[in-house]
Amino acid sequence: MRFSIITPSFRNSDWLKLCIASVADQQGVEVEHIVQDACSNDGTQEWLPQDSRVRAFIEKDEGMYDAINRGLRRATGDILAYLNCDEQYLPGALARVGEFFAQHPQVDVLFGDAILVDEHGAPLSYRRMVLPIRAHVRIVHLNTLTCATFFRRSIIDRGHFFDLRWKVIGDAAWVDDLLRERIPMATLHEPLSAFTFTGANLGASARGVVEMKALRGGAWKAALGPFLSLHHRLRKWQAGAYSPHAVDYALYTKESPNRRVSFAEPRLGFDWPHALATSAAT
Numbered sequence: 001m002r003f004s005i006i007t008p009s010f011r012n013s014d015w016l017k018l019c020i021a022s023v024a025d026q027q028g029v030e031v032e033h034i035v036q037d038a039c040s041n042d043g044t045q046e047w048l049p050q051d052s053r054v055r056a057f058i059e060k061d062e063g064m065y066d067a068i069n070r071g072l073r074r075a076t077g078d079i080l081a082y083l084n085c086d087e088q089y090l091p092g093a094l095a096r097v098g099e100f101f102a103q104h105p106q107v108d109v110l111f112g113d114a115i116l117v118d119e120h121g122a123p124l125s126y127r128r129m130v131l132p133i134r135a136h137v138r139i140v141h142l143n144t145l146t147c148a149t150f151f152r153r154s155i156i157d158r159g160h161f162f163d164l165r166w167k168v169i170g171d172a173a174w175v176d177d178l179l180r181e182r183i184p185m186a187t188l189h190e191p192l193s194a195f196t197f198t199g200a201n202l203g204a205s206a207r208g209v210v211e212m213k214a215l216r217g218g219a220w221k222a223a224l225g226p227f228l229s230l231h232h233r234l235r236k237w238q239a240g241a242y243s244p245h246a247v248d249y250a251l252y253t254k255e256s257p258n259r260r261v262s263f264a265e266p267r268l269g270f271d272w273p274h275a276l277a278t279s280a281a282t
Contacts, residue, residue: 001098002030004077008067009037012085013044015196018252022088024053025260028095034074036067065162065170072156079150086196087147090115090249091260093192097150100188108155109178109185112148112192116273121251123265124197124273128241129187134179136228139221141212142172143232147193155183166215168208173215189239194251197273242270 005023009016016035023033033054037044038061048056057074061067068082079101083089093112100110111132116125129144136143160177162170178185216222236242244267250260 001079001101002032002077003079003081003094003098004071004075005031005033006068006071006075006080006082007033007035007085008061008064008071008082009035009040009044009048009085010064010067011040011042011044013040013042013047014254014257015085016044016048017257018254019083019085019088020051020053021252021257022090023083025091026089026094027092029098031094032075032077034071036061036071038067062164063167065166066164069161069164072161075153075156078153080153080156081150083147083193086198088194088196088251090191090193090251096188096190097192100186101150101152104186106184107186108183109149109151110188111144111185112150112188113190114145114148114193114195115191115247115249115268116197117194117251117263118197120255121194121196121253121261121263123247123249123263123268125271126191126245126247126268127195127270128189128236128239128245130232130235130239130241131185131187132175132179133228133232134176135224136232137172137176137179139216140225140228140232142169142175144175145193145195146171147195148191166211169211169215172212176215187239191247191249194249244269 007019023031035054035056037048037058039058045058072080097110111129113129114127115123116127118124127145132144162174166173246266247268248264250262253261
């Protein structure tokens with residue numbers, strides 16, 4: 001299987017270099033890495049076109065989801081994904097994903113586990129995924145992380161691109177669309193990627209709150225939130241999401257951009273590491 005990884009980029013030169021390195025050193029798979037840069041003026045344009053590890057496209061876009069759609073239309077792979085600049089794949093992640101899809105031809109979308117790390121790559125939290133449920137996605141939030149989400153090309157061939165009406169919650173609206181169409185999904189309870197926690201939470205921004213209200217629909221549906229959250233927590237408990245996990249992984253860091261640095265934690269917890277993101281931890 002050939003992978004196509006899309007990275008939307010805008011003024012994230014240092015993080016982008018680490019992201020690219022984490023895709024380029026994946027073993028045992030064929031992968032193309034498409035970087036859609038929105039004409040960054042932070043030095044990215046000086047080095048990105050010369051990086052032979054990627055297919056670089058520098059052009060104006062209408063935001064992150066437009067950049068992802070552009071990359072998806074250019075993708076040639078059988079398995080697709082998008083990885084933001086401040087995210088990385090763990091060693092062997094793509095080979096494991098390819099193996100899963102080969103063994104489960106009925107599955108079109110795969111959600112893996114992820115490790116939340118600080119800006120130096122140190123572990124903060126282990127995020128075990130459970131399959132999203134449409135009511136929970138629409139009324140509470142999307143519980144999966146895009147950095148560990150993979151899907152077959154058939155998803156795009158059937159027209160399931162990101163809706164450009166959404167600027168913050170486009171990933172939630174996209175998953176909602178797939179759930180409505182009953183696209184077969186599965187989870188892989190192995191850490192596949194690292195999500196760098198910078199303290200920003202777009203979903204908690206004013207724009208994010210407005211968009212979630214629009215996705216939810218009628219205001220009365222908000223009353224269902226506590227019940228859906230409780231149900232979701234029970235499902236996470238059954239999946240072992242609240243148990244500590246032993247992790248042993250390696251990442252590129254700003255201090256070590258050319259060689260992965262190893263990290264280990266025998267009992268990594270599940271808490272979302274920021275008070276402003278409490279709702280996203282449920």
